[in-house]
Amino acid sequence: MSHTETGPEPLVRRADEVTYEDVDAAAGMKKGVLVSDADGAPHFAIRRFTLEPGAAVPKHTNEVEHEQHVLAGEYTVGLGDEEVTVRAGDSLFIPAGTVHWYRNDGDEEGAFLCAVPNGDDAIDVVDED
Template sequence: MSIPVVRPADQVAKKPVQKGTNAFIQVLIGPDEGAPNFILRKFTILPGGRIPAHKHPTIEHEQYVLSGGMHLGLGEEVREVTAGEAVLIPAGVAHWYENRGSQPVEFLCVIPKTKSYETEWLE
């Protein structure tokens, strides 16, 4: 049985996103906190920042935009998403993120906890 965890996000280190520009990730709750099934991450993309196109063959993502807005590539489609919107990215779907605005964008991303996490970078 897992032990309950309450953890302020501002006490979790921000790390640069691999291959990203002005993009940061925080693992808010994950294996280190005893989470048995899911990993809760928070992303921050500064103005002009981006995370290049990539996909995860076996991992789906559920995301919720906390603040700001961004352009999100989903396969061949480009969507503008803003605070209050939720996104499902099925496993195997190519996706990318760009903050073309003047304010940072912050979003939560939940993924299943798996033995491996494969990322295929497409650019």
């Protein structure tokens, strides 16, 4: 499917067409891009992340907002100075610039959808000291 004179074409991406890649600096986390500007989506990208049991993602900030929906498992999310346990069915809004992190202390894989605006996003890992 390609762009038309009137705009982008609709897209259906099947689950077996999504490629998952390891996330740098986050051992045990994988990311699959479901829909993005590369598909003609003008405003948002949707990605699916998985967190293996024992996985931990360091404290970091992003220049863009994140909207997330937990698909599976149960894991801990740090939001600023707070820690919350999230499970399938929960949703989160992480404003741009918010320090956040993830940790899966359970024995099941966690998975979540994450929507972000298209465009550049700088990710800064926050020093622990």
